[in-house]
Amino acid sequence: MRVKVLGAGIIGLSVADELLRRGHRVTVVDPAPGAGASYAAAGMLSPSAELWHHEEALLGLGRRSLALWGSYADRLGVPVRTDGTLLVGYDAGDRQQVARQVALVEKHGGRVERCADGSAVLPDEASTDPRAVVTALLGRVPVVPVDSAGDHDATVLATGATLPSPYASLVRGVRGEILRLRSDDPPARTLRGWVHGDAVYVVPRHRGEVVVGATSEEHDAPPVVTAGGVRRLLTAARALWPALDRAELVEATARDRPCTPDNLPLVGPAVEAADGVVLAAGHYRHGVLLAPLTAYLVADHLETGVVDPVLDPRRFTGGDR
Numbered sequence: 099m100r101v102k103v104l105g106a107g108i109i110g111l112s113v114a115d116e117l118l119r120r121g122h123r124v125t126v127v128d129p130a131p132g133a134g135a136s137y138a139a140a141g142m143l144s145p146s147a148e149l150w151h152h153e154e155a156l157l158g159l160g161r162r163s164l165a166l167w168g169s170y171a172d173r174l175g176v177p178v179r180t181d182g183t184l185l186v187g188y189d190a191g192d193r194q195q196v197a198r199q200v201a202l203v204e205k206h207g208g209r210v211e212r213c214a215d216g217s218a219v220l221p222d223e224a225s226t227d228p229r230a231v232v233t234a235l236l237g238r239v240p241v242v243p244v245d246s247a248g249d250h251d252a253t254v255l256a257t258g259a260t261l262p263s264p265y266a267s268l269v270r271g272v273r274g275e276i277l278r279l280r281s282d283d284p285p286a287r288t289l290r291g292w293v294h295g296d297a298v299y300v301v302p303r304h305r306g307e308v309v310v311g312a313t314s315e316e317h318d319a320p321p322v323v324t325a326g327g328v329r330r331l332l333t334a335a336r337a338l339w340p341a342l343d344r345a346e347l348v349e350a351t352a353r354d355r356p357c358t359p360d361n362l363p364l365v366g367p368a369v370e371a372a373d374g375v376v377l378a379a380g381h382y383r384h385g386v387l388l389a390p391l392t393a394y395l396v397a398d399h400l401e402t403g404v405v406d407p408v409l410d411p412r413r414f415t416g417g418d419r
């Protein structure tokens with residue numbers, strides 16, 4: 099098939115890479131490859147720590163995609179850290195939040211190692227560096243800045259929080275602010291914590307980089323870094339990991355997460371399978387985790403017509419199912 103992919107974030111590039119691997123002809127279009135939400139993302143591969151009530155479908159998808167990440171990362175030549183996630187609470191109320199998360203994860207069969215101080219390790223979780231992933235993908239997948247006319251059999255829309263008309267209303271931006279620091283004393287694994295009720299995560303990377311995130315705000319305005327957002331993140335992160343006080347603050351970034359009405363991605367035909375317009379969008383907080391699974395699902399759909407009903411965009415567009 100000849101497939102056009104609009105959007106060179108981690109989703110569009112992963113889809114394009116999978117299609118190329120399967121022998122299809124692919125054109126990826128993006129004037130600023132890798133500059134959207136993928137640029138901000140912390141890269142946590144953590145379906146259980148991100149689990150929330152009534153989001154069991156997302157947990158299942160996350161687990162399926164996490165299982166793909168090892169071979170996916172090997173193929174791209176990027177490292178994945180597999181040291182798990184430490185859930186930690188600062189005050190008594192925050193520790194109750196940890197206990198609630200642990201109970202939820204265990205209810206859904208996730209492995210948890212409880213610690214004496216009320217914290218808990220999710221040993222099966224991992225993390226990666228999304229910028230390294232995007233760089234590796236850009237080395238494999240050519241991207242052009244402008245959409246030129248040309249014959250194609252299908253178009254995959256993977257433009258994150260700004261889908262083109264007439265699909266724009268299917269996603270809305272949820273602003274996330276995120277920090278990058280450099281520390282000589284980083285945590286040994288990802289911390290997911292609550293500090294006086296504020297949720298925060300601290301993700302260590304190689305060479306002392308530490309990512310601290312993230313705010314979450316419904317907003318119509320373009321995403322910008324705010325003084326209040328940076329203050330909240332730093333206050334919460336250093337309460338959990340005091341050594342961050344000495345860390346160099348390297349970068350503060352804001353991007354919109356692409357959120358759908360039910361928090362589940364849109365993967366499949368936009369309206370009618372025969373139209374050849376396929377969505378790979380709306381991954382909200384889970385784009386990095388779900389990238390390899392989304393790539394398989396889109397490629398499988400284009401080759402066989404199969405669609406996962408949970409992700410089918412026609413649940414919102416009213417198209418033929």
Ligand code: GLY
Pocket residue numbers: 140142148274311312355382383384
């Ligand atoms: N997945 C983390 C975030 O969206 O902040």
